[in-house]
Amino acid sequence: MSEEYTEIKIEQYIQKSSRRPSNNPGGDGSNKWVIYIMPLILAGVAILFYNIGASKFKSKEAREREEQVSRITEIIQIVEENYVDSVDAEALYLSSINGMLKKLDPHSVYIPLEDVEASNEQLQGHFGGVGIRFIILRDTLMVTNVIDGAPAANAGLKSGDRIVAVDGEDIAGIGLDIEGVHDRLKGEYGSPIRLSVMRSGSNKVKEYDFLRGDIPLYSVDGAYMITDEIGVIKITSFSGYTDTEFDKAVTELKKKGMKKVILDLRYNGGGYMHTAINVADEFLKQGKLIVYTEGVHVEKQETFATSFGQCENMPVAVLVNSSTASASEIVSGALQDNDRAVIIGRRTFGKGLVQRPMELPDGSELRLTISRYYTPTGRSIQKPYGDGIDYEADFYERYENGELQEMDSTIFENAPKFTTPKGKTVYGGGGIMPDIFVPIDTSGGSYYLTNINYSDAYRNFCFDYLDKHRSKFEKYKTDVQFNDQFQVSDELLEEFIDYASKHEDIAPIRKDIEYSKARLKSNLKAELATYLFEFSARYLVNIPFDREIQVAVEQLEEPEREL
Template identity: 45%
Template sequence: LRGDKGTKVKVFILRRGIEKPLEFTIIRDKIPLHSLDAAYMATPEIGYIKLNRFAQNTMDEFHEALSSLQKKGMQHLILDLQGNGGGYLHVAIALADEFLNDKKLIVYTEGLRQPKQESFASQRGSFQVGKLVVLINESSASASEIVSGAVQDWDRGIIIGRRSFGKGLVQKPFPLPDGSAMRLTTARYYTPTGRSIQKPYDNGTDAYNQELQARLEHGEFMIVDSIKLPDSLKYETPNGRIVYGGGGIMPDIFIPWDTTFVTDYFTKIFSKGLVHQFTLNYIDNNRKEIKVNYPTLAQFKSNFIIDEKFMNDFVAFAENADVPKDEDGLAKSGTTIKNQMKAIIAQNFWQSSAFHEVINENNEAYKKAIVVITDNSFDKMKLSYGGVKTK
């Protein structure tokens, strides 16, 4: 399908339920890679934005989404950086700049032979007033940690989730004659209070590469008390809150990794892609009915139910794919399976934001974010948000 921009290519597509291939003529063009997965109003006053990376187009997408949400009445924001592995440093600085004022320090780099270089907010941020919650997990890295670290260190918002990855090195590549390259670490990233984002690698490459597995085995993903940090890793924010160093960003509110739904049955059906296949078949066979009965996403979310017949049909579909029925597995995994199915249907009719709007109904970090915005948690934690109250 590759070719020059503006040229035409003829393709034939075999669609479920149609015997003959469908013919389409496509004009070649650049395919945009979006970094914004979702933006919608979680409540009449709370907006939600999810970023999957920090790319060149991220700030344009963020500004467009933020402006749209503000026009809809958004007063407070949930920024979802769960699973966001990072990207461009200057984009991370620009995003943090949206939330901070008074030329506050966002991040600095410093190395053994590299002088300290600081980056500051510009006072032009478009969301300097209002409650801010940032969602992170163990897959949030690099640029995500710069943003969440700056927000936390300046008491600007609440960080919810699990300790982030811990990737904060400045590296310079040196090309080698055979086409490979060597990366030399020249400095580290530090949050405004002086916390190093980079997790330790003193125990060698193997231990560093297995560090997330070690967290899992030590219970860090499930039990907050399993994280033991010495007093030397304590730092104090301007408002007197204690935050922790040691690699990665430690959340203000811990959300354990829920594994109760992970059964053998769940693993088998998802590894074979059966949930996605079955749901797409259902959409193809019921597209007109869904459009008529649920003309809007709001109506779909409120009224569409994955009922017993739907699940019985899926179980039979899975059995034909050599995954036998498992009553215990269905009892433990059923809620998550149904949530995924409903989200896939929503995405098919209302795009990516709709998928996350449905899937977040089963996201504990997301639900906790709404709670802390609507109660008095921000005042209890001495956070700076401009005094905007939630009704």
């Protein structure tokens, strides 16, 4: 998928996920919901608007708040009992909570109990499951990868297997979706599961009985040497283990000769602040300010670098774009403000609000903004929000006004200015502006390529191709070896074009195909690499086409540059 459209789609994901929709099961028509929902509402209102003890709860102000909550309950009861159509009372309560939070800021959010576990998985960095990657193809659950050491691998499952039943329930041909797969395969660590599997080329069903395990979700999604001295480390989020993963990646790359590093934070929507701070600490010398936070009810808290850090003397370039947000902006801001790195790419998202997760009595969760974070020079990079501002439209405005194609020097004309120790001017109030701007790379783009990118053609073709020719790829033992030695031939490309025409109804446009040929081949190779190895292999394959990485290499190879 071209970077231009990927950036748009990823931005939509970040913004929507920060305002997570509620899951609204239908009501049963009774009033039993009042018993269960009232403690939740009372607790939520108390947390949102007051920091008071039990001794103050009988104050006049508290009684007024209780009356307001009772009024909400009364209105919803009246609606449920008298409205022209049937209504879901719990859904009305949830919408009132979400409406209240929306008046505060775009990132405070309420997460219902049934969604808490899933929403925390990426942050926690692990989940209970079987350890496979999959696609749903022709209404069948297909295994694309089996994670080494995971329960599924230990049980004997292989790439290309078809899972036709889970715990005796037939799942083939029932319109299964991704959520349905997760509901059946995920579960408590150590819980039993039975998978009924058909192997490629066989009509026999084999049963696999085993226990679910603890499956890691890695946030360092690639660590490779791209020259004799320059390594690149891609971080997709800041989970509970990101700092440990990063430290391990640095250690391994240093063994391979890394003396300079590219830190790729593009499409990183954030996560835990403490692991982001620890990653920034890897680059900063002891005593350097990394970040500070402050709010009306939260005293100023400063965090400084320690004496630990493998990269303190290592030149570094940081890659960012409009989907670099929150915790990843803490890292890039800290390194920019301390004159420690060159920031390359496009203006970041602009999220400078800190949320604290608060568990409510029923197990649901409120993530409430409690403070703002500030970079070492004192700037807040939170972009504007509130009445009259369409927060979600910000990215489209960037796209429409051409900011993604060329540097816009007018963005920060009225923004507060700050100065780094070496005299560089930086700006607050709307994301972090890179030191070196790199426009979106649209080279090789065409109408045909766009249609292919927005279809399932790559995914489906590569799965089917490997299903027939997997033995041809057994000689490639690592993703690096595959990347160095395998090339997509013209014949393979034509086979793909014919497949897309027959199965995806995408008619070939020969002029477009010739113009986009290199992109099409690269995307095919990346998809094959993803199925043969880890997802990070896709990143490795795309490096030669990655303009930001090439610019970063150029900067790091300049001998006079001090980073």
